[in-house]
Structures are given as C-alpha cells and as structure tokens.
Amino acid sequence: MQPLWRVSSTSTYPAVVINIITLFPGMFRGVFEESMIARACANNIVDIRMTALRDFGLGPHRVVDDSPYGGGGGMIIKPEPMAAAIESLPRRGRVILTTPRGALFRQDDALRLSREQVITILCGHYEGVDERVSELFVDEELSIGDYVLTGGEIPAMAMIDAIVRLVPGVLGKDTAITGDSHYNGLLEHPHYTRPTEFRGLSVPCVLMSGNHKDIQSWRERMALEKTREARPDLLKRTLAGKGSSGKEPKE
Numbered sequence: 001m002q003p004l005w006r007v008s009s010t011s012t013y014p015a016v017v018i019n020i021i022t023l024f025p026g027m028f029r030g031v032f033e034e035s036m037i038a039r040a041c042a043n044n045i046v047d048i049r050m051t052a053l054r055d056f057g058l059g060p061h062r063v064v065d066d067s068p069y070g071g072g073g074g075m076i077i078k079p080e081p082m083a084a085a086i087e088s089l090p091r092r093g094r095v096i097l098t099t100p101r102g103a104l105f106r107q108d109d110a111l112r113l114s115r116e117q118v119i120t121i122l123c124g125h126y127e128g129v130d131e132r133v134s135e136l137f138v139d140e141e142l143s144i145g146d147y148v149l150t151g152g153e154i155p156a157m158a159m160i161d162a163i164v165r166l167v168p169g170v171l172g173k174d175t176a177i178t179g180d181s182h183y184n185g186l187l188e189h190p191h192y193t194r195p196t197e198f199r200g201l202s203v204p205c206v207l208m209s210g211n212h213k214d215i216q217s218w219r220e221r222m223a224l225e226k227t228r229e230a231r232p233d234l235l236k237r238t239l240a241g242k243g244s245s246g247k248e249p250k251e
C-alpha cells in the first residue's frame with residue numbers, strides 16, 4: 001500500500017526513511033512542510049512516509065480502539081489495525097512506540113537513530129496501545145518527558161526533529177552539532193550577537209578579544225555554570241561518565 005502522503009517523492013532512495021503510523025496524519029503537515037525537515041526531504045536526504053491507522057480500522061466504521069480488559073476508563077488501540085498498518089510497510093527498520101511509559105528520549109538516542117536507514121514510529125493514542133503490539137513489533141518504547149500528552153504525535157514530531165537535524169547534510173556546514181546543549185552531557189554556553197551593548201548590558205569582553213583559547217575556556221566555564229544552575233541532575237550524570245543518554249558509556 002502506498003503511504004497516505006509523503007513529504008518527498010523522488011525516485012532515488014534517500015539516506016533515511018521515517019515511517020509514521022498515526023490516527024492524525026494532518027497534525028504533521030505544518031511541521032514537516034515548513035521547516036528544516038521539509039528542506040531535508042526536498043533534498044532527498046530524508047523521506048517521511050505517513051500511514052493513517054484509520055485506513056486499517058475494522059469493519060465499515062474502521063474501528064481502531066476498544067475498551068480495556070479489566071475495566072478502567074479510556075480506550076485502547078486494538079492490535080489488528082496497528083499490526084496491519086505495520087505489515088503494510090515495505091521496510092520498517094527500527095520500530096519505536098511513543099508512550100509516556102517509555103525510556104526517556106535523549107540526545108544520544110537522537111544521534112543513534114539518525115544513523116538508522118529506516119525507522120518506524122507508532123504514535124500511541126487514547127489510554128495506550130494493546131501490549132501485544134509492543135511484544136510483537138516494537139524495538140523500543142520512548143517518552144519525551146515525565147508528563148502525559150493526549151497522544152504520541154507531538155512526541156513523534158519532537159523526536160523526528162531531533163533525529164533529522166543530525167543526519168549528515170541536513171544542517172549547513174557552518175552549524176556544528178558538537179556545540180549543542182546535551183551533545184557532551186552539558187547545557188550550552190550563552191550566546192551573543194551585535195550590538196555590543198543592549199539596554200545597559202554588554203557582551204562579555206572575552207568574546208570580542210579574538211583570543212580563541214580564552215573564548216573556549218570561557219565557554220566551557222559558562223556551560224558548566226549553566227548546567228549546575230539549571231540541571232544539577234545532568235551535571236551529576238555527566239561527571240559520573242554517563243553521557244547524555246543516562247545510560248552507562250559503552251566500552
């Protein structure tokens with residue numbers, strides 16, 4: 001089956017294919033058609049393929065959800081439509097389910113997933129997805145934070161944005177991802193641009209000194225200070241050598 005819509009439609013195979021299975025494909029249009037992601041797709045670096053879960057719903061009403069066994073409120077996405085949607089994909093690669101129950105998605109995960117050729121993101125909705133979908137198809141369950149959204153679409157957009165900007169060729173040559181917040185487990189140092197003075201506040205002299213060594217050490221010091229202030233948890237983890245994934249570093 002053809003995807004419902006694709007952001008790019010060139011015939012040569014792109015570096016990365018991202019399949020999205022969702023009940024609400026329209027939610028993605030604005031974000032994917034007017035951003036760095038749109039450019040990556042236009043340049044055939046990334047291809048985003050949208051599959052509407054509703055197309056795989058059961059019966060004339062295309063039912064995709066049902067009440068939970070054991071009682072409780074809310075509705076659960078049924079396994080049959082999700083399985084059929086996944087099995088309709090020619091290549092599914094690594095399959096990810098967005099859920100608040102998942103492991104926290106961090107910069108390391110974005111980098112790791114930017115190196116996959118094909119990713120499939122299943123957007124959870126309602127109270128969740130029947131557990132058997134996870135057991136049969138899902139490689140990893142990911143969350144974007146310790147709060148509950150109404151569905152997995154916004155988390156999928158956030159993850160895709162973080163992943164796609166790390167695919168080689170997507171950002172301009174002048175944009176160094178090595179300076180990003182979270183790249184080395186710290187938050188980024190502050191930035192300044194012209195004018196040198198704004199409403200009584202000046203740009204730190206060191207940044208205008210032309211001394212690259214001094215600038216670098218100022219930036220390192222400020223990054224540490226910012227991280228200590230805003231994210232002491234992150235600093236602790238970084239000093240313990242766990243990087244930005246929260247997982248132990250690999251040998």
Ligand code: ADE
Pocket residue numbers: 098099100124142143144145146147148149150151152155
């Ligand atoms: N679905 C609802 N809330 C979510 C979250 N925080 N992360 C990922 N998927 C979600």
